[in-house]
Amino acid sequence: MFISPMLLQYSKNNLAFDDSSTFDELKWDVIRLIVSNLDELNLKTKNTNSTAKYPELHNPPIPKGTILDGEIVVLDEKGRADFESHWKNIIHRILDVIIVTLGMYPLFL
Template identity: 90%
Template sequence: MRLIVSNMDELNLYTKNTNATAKYPELHNPPIPKGTILDGEIVVLDEQGRADFEATNAGFRSNKKRKPVVFTAFDILYHRGLDVTGLP
């Protein structure tokens, strides 16, 4: 599931048009500096460490207890407040 992690003035997590910050408390202390926005995805890992997309989707749709997610960044949009999308 796609996720934007925005750590500008405060931490916010976005999926599509939804602020999902409260949904994923396990991601509330990212090791990134203020002024950073990352684009990536979240997944739930199975017992073998593989992505379990069914569990990921079920956890997003449900308010019941769910397995923790892991965030993997694949693009840096802002770093320390600077737009880095045009850099190589």
């Protein structure tokens, strides 16, 4: 079962909340991830893409009945979000899969 993420909503008047019963948070330039452990463990991006490219996220220790809506953030050495490094990591993993696949299924001209 896929749980839709909560998405950013802009303020109608473009002003920050001035109310102690609400809070805001920093908007990161990241990949959104929904982790649910209802009937079975499920990790999907907000677009329902598989997380096979993130093996370090598999089998997180979360109890049954838990739903987490979070973000994958890669930080540089100064603690700043580094989206470019994140994409380089993904592209290297994709290239590894392509190279292995080409080795299994060679092309002939």
